[in-house]
Amino acid sequence: MLGSLDSLVDEEERRAWANACAHALGLDGVAVSLGEELVWFSDWTSARLEDMQFVLGQGPGLVLMEDGGVLEVPDLDLLLARQWPQFVPEAKELGVAALFVWPVNIGAARVGTLTGYRRSAGPLAGRHVAEGWLVADSLAGHLLGRWPGTSAGEDGPGHAGAVDLHRAEVHQATGVLSVRLAVPVDEALARLRAEAFASGRSLTDTARHILEQELPP
Structure with a gap:
């Protein structure tokens, strides 16, 4: 399965591959983020989990970015609510x-x-934990090799060769808000996150709404 990674072309193939990886690892879904950019996911729930971490500033991926290693949360019900007080209820929902x-x-x-x-x-079986490392290592070179500006990548709106940039509209909307409100980009992004959380919409949908308001009638 890892050997077939470089031959993937369209989004449907990549989604099917991600689903196959998830099931091989004993999981129901997987998502990959590079920095703050969601680049690959198997299903809507996986994408939504990444979105919530980005919006709320809480979640296991953010802890991992600081501490390293594999982070296992085998039972969200046993997690102290004060650790991720907003993320955990949303994930359980x-x-x-x-x-x-x-x-x-x-x-x-x-x-x-x-x-x-x-x-x-x-908990995951030990072999699934080890195989997760193999998937992560294989994806690292594949995804970065297809990032915008690389020889293997094809630049375009929200797209980088065989990698979709799912937050391209978020970055665009952040710039729009920064200009509209005359605030720094960091503050504009914080306001965009707050609006997404308050409305219950995804960050991408919220950003798209802001961008549509800028379009001429």
Whole structure:
């Protein structure tokens, strides 16, 4: 399965591959983020989990970015509410019972995360933890080799060769808000996150709404 990674072309193939990886690792879904950019996911729930971490500034992927190693949360019900007081209820509402996060590394540098979820509580088998490292390592070179501006990538709106940049509209909307409100970019992004959380919409949908308001009638 890892050997077929470089032959993937369209989004449907990549989604099918991500689903196959999730099931091979004993998971219900997986997503990959590089920095603050969501680049690959198997299903809507995986994407939504990444979105919530970005919006709320809480979640296992953010802890991992600081501490490193594989982070296992085999039972969200046993997690102290004060650790992620907003993220945990939202994740449970999606039917998520357990989360597992591997770092995506290039050499000694940590560039992102591979996050898997499961709808039933319980730890992963040891072989699944080890195989998660293989998936994360294979994805690291593949994804970065297809980033915008690389020889293998094809630049375009929200697209980078065989990698979709799912937050391209978020970055655009942040710039629009920064100009409209005359505030720094960091503050504009914070306001965009707050609006997404308050409305219950995804960050991408919220950003798209802001961009549509800028279009001429």
